[in-house]
Amino acid sequence: MRYLPHTNEDISSMLQVIGIDTLDGLFSNIPEDCRRAGDLNLPKPLSEWELNDHMSKLAGNTAVSPEYKVFMGAGSYEHFIPESISYLLSRSEFATSYTPYQPEMSQGTLQAIYEYQTLTARLLGMEVANASLYDGASALAEALLMAIRITRRKKIAVSSLIHPLYRRVVQTYLAPTDCRILELSYLKNGRTDLTALDEIDDLAAVAVQSPNFFGCIENLQAIGKKTHDKDALFITSFTEPLAYGLLKNPGSLGADIACGEGQSLGIPRSFGGPALGMFASKMKYVRNMSGRLVGKTKDMDGKKGFVLTLATREQHIRREKATSNICTNSSLCALAAVMYMASVGGTGIRELARLNYDKSEYLKKEFKKAGFTISFDSTTFNEFVVEFPAGFETKYENLLDKKIVSGLPLATYYPELTNQYLFCATETKTKEDMDALIRGVKS
Amino acid sequence: MKESLGTTGLILNEPMLWEKGKKGRCGFSYPQRDVESYHLDDELTGTGPDFPDLSEVDVVRHFTRLSQWNFGVDTGMYPLGSCTMKYNPKTNERQARLEGFSGAHPLLPTHLSQGVLKLMFQLEGFLSDITGMDAVTLQPAAGAHGELAGMLIIHAFHKSKCLHCSKIIVPDTAHGTNPASAALCGYRSVPVKSNEKGVLSAEAVAEIMDEDTAGIMITNPNTLGLFEENVKKIAEIVHSKGGLVYCDGANMNAVMGIVHMGEIGVDVLHLNLHKTFSTPHGGGGPGSGPLCVKKDLETFLPVPRVVKNNNRYLLSENFPDSIGKMHTFYGNVGVMIKAYSYILSMGPDNLKKASQLAVLNANYIQKKLQGIFHLAYDRPCMHECIFSDKLQKAQKITTLDIVKRLMDYGFHPPTIYFPLVVNGAIMIEPTETESKENLDLFIEACKAVANEAQDNPDLLRKAPTRCKVRRLDETTAARHPCLTG
Amino acid sequence: MKEIDELNLPDDVRYAEDHEWIRSEGDKVRIGINDYAQDQLGDIVFVELPQSGDTFEKGEEFGTVESVKAVSELYIPIGGEILSVNTALEESPDLVNQSPYNDGWMIEVKPSNSAELEALITRDAYLEMLKGLK
Incomplete structure (x- = not known):
């Protein structure tokens, strides 16, 4: 086996040093009744080339571009990824290193994560960002737990237009606690309905997503004000960070914590993971933050350097009193994101976000022209909901035969929204692709 | 002793991302705009994030240089206890x-x-x-x-x-x-x-x-x-x-x-x-x-x-x-x-063999380093072995000094100060993918460091000297956190 | 780390077994951590203190003190109401290292039961206890 370097000669000479006769003898401390009786029941090993063949076959029957045109976003977006990023990420020094606990040998990861924290804070308009969490959903759960810790209150209000799967993760995280989750319903214009807030006191936090699950841009400033009037923390979630290349960022609109999914920033969809939980807050809350933080400092010669810092928040030191049980971050994904933000640049991200907005506006207009209803009239970014006449399921299947995956059926998550589909168009969709979709939907 | 792995090489300095670049540069290949621009309410738009503008070359050099300040399993042995830093097949x-x-x-x-x-x-x-x-x-x-x-x-x-x-x-x-x-x-x-x-x-x-x-x-x-x-x-x-x-x-x-x-x-x-x-x-x-x-x-x-x-x-x-x-x-x-x-790739027999060799490697190191460092539990181990700085205490040399000096010899340090029940723990997990020759080099390096602790303890206190940076001031980093640039 | 005979243990304060010191100043007391505790912790980077007006029973946790890689809980050696806290520690937690008995004080307390004060040990008794620990 090419990963196991020991020759038989090595093994016997090493056993001799240890003073035993056989490899089995190494396990003499394991009681007989703890042993496995038979051999492992796994397939025989494949050669590198057999494996390539096997894996290519498995990967071969998935609907992916360019063969398929996928008009579905819903928290996982198709964006162009420069080859330079894939190339840089495959550098062994980044990929095969551990958490940078030994800073002298990990300055590459540390500076890159510090740069990620900086660009993330700038993108979101926040004072401080952490080194990342698992994904958008767990980032929201951590944000809510953080607000509960800071305010010492047990009630949170969560918009029903936050990604439905994020809300389910939140429910799972909070299930064993005595915290109560109040769900805010939505208005006809596709934005969160805040009226329920009037009757609630003692809130730890109000959480909304913008652009929300329907693609609609929320009035964050108004929600933030209402939240702060209640003395609660304002948490904004997102699934599409590219939006802040063009739109006002959550920090400038009053967010205390901004968190969400960073997959759009140079990370392949990979069937949903690995992903990137982006997490930022006001500086005054930093000691209650979960996750790792990289800080700038100097070495003993006065040279600039970076270290993991404020580690006393974390589980390996504070154990049961830690701000979270999280131990890893999504380091390599954070690296991809900072490389992406650097490649696109300040001028570029604005242009790219604008192109995304225009593409989806074009598609929206074409749907309208073709006689379909756009369900919500608030301004959207990248995604919007279309209502079809009953029986669209058949057409959906027909479109699949034409290798077009039209939107996401919303009834799965919002039973009242029958025949309504969530569509997404990013810079990866050409006018031609979109016209083909409209032709298919009309036919 | 064979020539030590650790040496110096040309390592390049690199500024922060935002200290590079110029407005108007771009490292991204824009797709053709084939749709017109649509109205968007000014109320909703912001000024855009303050990112630097860089070319593709700027970005590639930046991160390539950064990567060279890092140490990975592909660079060398990474015997970090509890972390199983085995080879990652390509x-x-x-x-x-x-x-x-x-x-x-x-x-x-x-x-x-x-x-x-x-x-x-x-x-x-x-x-x-x-x-x-x-x-x-x-x-x-x-x-x-x-x-x-x-x-x-x-x-x-x-x-x-x-x-x-x-x-x-x-x-x-x-x-x-x-x-x-x-x-x-x-x-x-x-x-x-x-x-x-x-x-x-x-x-x-x-x-x-x-x-x-x-x-x-x-x-x-x-x-x-x-x-x-x-x-x-x-x-x-x-x-x-x-x-x-x-x-x-x-x-x-x-x-x-x-x-x-x-x-x-x-x-x-x-x-x-x-x-x-x-x-x-x-x-x-x-x-x-x-x-x-x-x-x-x-x-x-x-x-x-x-x-x-x-x-x-x-x-x-x-x-x-x-x-x-x-x-x-x-x-x-x-x-x-x-x-x-x-x-x-491994199949059933090789997976079992991987475990056997992981345990073999750990026991081999445990045996060879016994007496060089203090062994916490003198009995056969599984895939990792635990020493401490007890024998170096007399020279006022700590676990931290020992492992920082190991860096100069070209090895990533073992896990230190964990588990908490062993004072000054040094936890070594070689994994099965390290060959006997690599283990021997590591053992030689540990012996050399232990000798230095006796003869010239300052070498350890001032280590590492061959990395991109020397020991960093973690106290100031925590007292006055600087978390964004 | 300091040997026992290198420790600065003044005799104008009382000591608690959790390594705090207590100094009576009229009808109130000042509390901080002693030289042994600050030495064991190493460079202190953050001190979390209660708010004025909070009340504690003897033995309750009133805050935490952090070094780079450790957190220690602070236990109040006598019950009472917090009259003031040393806000200088927010910016300069290192005062606890440099001047544990003076500039590095932590809280000022109005004791609820002066008998608890009497139960605290003297310098010599504390020193004996430390020798037992070593």
Whole structure:
């Protein structure tokens, strides 16, 4: 086996040093009744080339571009990824290193994560960002737990237009606690309905997503004000960070914590993971933050350097009193994101976000022209909901035969929204692709 | 002694990203604009983030230089205890990059994602066989995430029996994630001490186990690198009071094909694909922390689950007792693909052999370094061995000084100051992918450092001298945090 | 780390077994951590203190003190009401290292039961206890 370097000669000479006769003898401390009786029941090993063949076959029957045109976003977006990023990420020094606990040998990861924290804070308009969490959903759960810790209150209000799967993760995280989750319903214009807030006191936090699950841009400033009037923390979630290349960022609109999914920033969809939980807050809350933080400092010669810092928040030191049980971050994904933000640049991200907005506006207009209803009239970014006449399921299947995956059926998550589909168009969709979709939907 | 690995080379300085570049540069290939620009309310638009503008060359040089300040498994031996820094096979990377996996949208209709679903289904089966547990979820994104899922399942199990336990037993040798995960479920950790042999005794557990205790979180092999030989008896005691046994499987690399976790009384077990199953750590993630359970806990596993029906693979939500969801979608699929690729490359016999060689390597180092450093528990170890700085105390040399000096010899330091029960611990896990020659070089380096501690201790106190930076001021970093530039 | 005979243990304060010191100043007391505790912790980077007006029973946790890689809980050696806290520690936690008995004080307390004060040990008794620990 090419990963196991020991020759038989090595093994016997090493056993001799240890003073035993056989490899089995190494396990003499394991009681007989703890042993496995038979051999492992796994397939025989494949050669590198057999494996390539096997894996290519498995990967071969998935609907992916360019063969398929996928008009579905819903928290996982198709964006162009420069080859330079894939190339840089495959550098062994980044990929095969551990958490940078030994800073002298990990300055590459540390500076890159510090740069990620900086660009993330700038993108979101926040004072401080952490080194990342698992994904958008767990980032929201951590944000809510953080607000509960800071305010010492047990009630949170969560918009029903936050990604439905994020809300389910939140429910799972909070299930064993005595915290109560109040769900805010939505208005006809596709934005969160805040009226329920009037009757609630003692809130730890109000959480909304913008652009929300329907693609609609929320009035964050108004929600933030209402939240702060209640003395609660304002948490904004997102699934599409590219939006802040063009739109006002959550920090400038009053967010205390901004968190969400960073997959759009140079990370392949990979069937949903690995992903990137982006997490930022006001500086005054930093000691209650979960996750790792990289800080700038100097070495003993006065040279600039970076270290993991404020580690006393974390589980390996504070154990049961830690701000979270999280131990890893999504380091390599954070690296991809900072490389992406650097490649696109300040001028570029604005242009790219604008192109995304225009593409989806074009598609929206074409749907309208073709006689379909756009369900919500608030301004959207990248995604919007279309209502079809009953029986669209058949057409959906027909479109699949034409290798077009039209939107996401919303009834799965919002039973009242029958025949309504969530569509997404990013810079990866050409006018031609979109016209083909409209032709298919009309036919 | 052979020539030491550590040397100096030309390392280039590199400014911060935002100190480079010029307005108007761009490192991204813009797609053609084929639609007009539509109206957008000025009220909604911002000024855009203050990112630098860089060319592709700027970006590539920047991160290439940064990478050269890093040390990875591909650079050299990385004997970080408890972390299983084994070689990360390159074929795994090729498989995960295949467009049919990396380009797949997670909410595709399942008949358009059969390949990846089949892979996940099979991987669950492989892990079930390797551990001897009955059912597996791949959803947790990391070991600690798997632990949390496990604790949630234990909580849900007791709740289904209308029991509300307030405590959980956690040994003093446990990873910090254990008590932190338990705390998220409202459990108070009750510590139990390991005995003079470094393992838990059944008596110590019996003394504190009661009906108000949800169970025990053990790590087996434990963080002292020793097999918890009384585990079966301990499990009986815990079960007899209605509790469950959680096992942190971080150290599974020692016992693949050797121990049957299902048979020893473990009810819930998490694995780290980024340790045992060779996927790269990526400088701290993404990992993957599958959770394996016994039959009677399967009903609580997170949804959706991959099920097979008439030779088709489906994602089923139809598990009403499930704890819910841990991850937006299905977990870190890209990492799962690499672990699957590893298992298929290795096959059953090589996986067992990997464990044997991991244990061989650790025992070899333990034997060779005995007397050079103080050995915490003088008995055969599993996949890692633990020393301390006790013999160097006279020179006022600490564990930190020792391992910083090892860097100058070209090795990544072992894990230090963990587990907490060994003062000044130095925890060495060589893994099976290091050859005898590499181990010998490491052993020689350790001996050289121990000699220097006697003859010229200042060399250690001032180490490292060959890295990009010298020892960093962590105190100022924590007193006056500077977290963004 | 300091040897026992290198420790600065003044005799104008009383000591608690959890390594705090207590100094009576009229009808109130000042509390901080002693030289042994600050030496064991190493460079202190953060001190978390209660708010004025909070009340504690003897033995309750009133705050935490952090070094780079450790957190220690602070236990109040006598019950009472917090009259003031040393806000200088927010910016300069290192005062606890440099001047544990003066500039590095932590809280000022109005004791609820003066008998608790009497129960605290003297310098010599504390020193004996430390020798037992070593």
